[in-house]
Amino acid sequence: MRVGIVGVGWFGFQPEVVDYSFREMMFKAAQRAYEDAGGLDPRGEVDAFVSCQEDFWEGIAISDEFAPDPVGGAMKPVYTVAGDGLQCVGQAYMMIRSGLFDVVVVESHGKPSDVETLNEIMFAATDPISIRPLALENVHALAALEARAYMAKYNVAEEHLEAVVEKAHKAGVKNHRAVFASPGRSRSATPVVAEPLREADIAKFVDAAVVVVLASERVARRYNDTPVWVDGVWWSTEISTLEFHDWAFPFTQGRRLTGLIHRLNRRPLQEVDFAEVDNRYSFKELQHIEALRLAPRGMAKDLLADGAFCPGGRLPVNLSGGALAEGVPFEVHGLARLSYAVGVMRGDIKAEVDKAETTVVHSWRGVPTTTSTVAVLRI
Secondary structure, eight states, X not given: OOEEEEEEEEEEEESOOOSXXXXXXXXXXXXXXXXXXXXXXXXXXXXXXXXXXXXXXXXXXXXXXXXXXXXTOTTSOEEEESSOHHHHHHHHHHHHHTTSXXXXXXXXXXXGGGOSOHHHHHHHTSOTTTTGGGOOSOTHHHHHHHHHHHXXXXXXXXXXXXXXXXXXXXXXXXXXXXXXXXXXXXGGGSOEEETTEEGGGBOOBOEEEEEEEEEETTTHHHHOSSOEEEEEEEEEOOOSOGGGOOSSSOHHHHSOOHHHHHHTTTOHHHHOSEEEOOOSBHHHHHHHHHHTTSSOTTOHHHHHHTTTTSTTSSSOBOTXXXXXXXXXXXXXXXXXXXXXXXXXXXXXXXXSOSOOSEEEEEEEOOTTTOOEEEEEEEO
């Protein structure tokens, strides 16, 4: 049984959404998703809801209690996953494939602007024995260690990071959600945050909510004439103890992504038309491209230099500009990548890509879980 995406709605993607609470943001995104799904009635036509959120970010214990009402799920099954929104898509995918559900709604939201001590909160989630006692000045120092190890091992230079940043901002100009897109911005002119990472290498945070409606093949075309089919989902999570961490090529990014490779007949580079991957740090875009087998390990920088990953290239990556242009909305990040990819595949978003029939969508949750999730979409 195939599983299709039949509705997508989003709200926010601003550095600070002042006039709406996170619950109102969820409601707005849900309204738009249900309208996109042909006016779906959540009370009568949705079998279950899945919410991806984390108490850690909310500052509220058992924050999932706020999920049912804004999305129309009161008195209905509502499941919560403490993870990225793309993981929720994986849960919904399995629920529908089980044959027990026909329509499942996925929701994720994030309001970083409400968090006053973000650096401290992120450190509070790290390993209490090996990392937290270091009392580093900023959490980006951990990413800087990875960046330096990766760059040294695979001969990645500063100009390659410059190229990633430049590509992201140029692409973001055509994405009306990309509030941070600033073409012509010089990476080298921005201050160093944690060597070798500069300010331009690090995505800023943004407030957003995204709701996605998934349906079984049996009922999908009731809601949308052009469903985008979820062909497979896979995720993995690394242990938080960084002594066992491969700094040059982390476990969750280099692990054999069995589901993805199977779905793409072991030829992802040849079969994928475009990709949306995590680039909350510029060097991570290159790492993730290689981990997804979209380039041989250590070769992403060379393909980037040849223009392969640029709009109009052989395999465009992050036509949206990714997180560097859109921002990181906490656990919504995976759904942000997914919603943009769906828009391109349905033709709602005009993008410089020769074909848009098969895409790979990827999210990375960052420190400390470093969970990676990937979905293969087809039309």
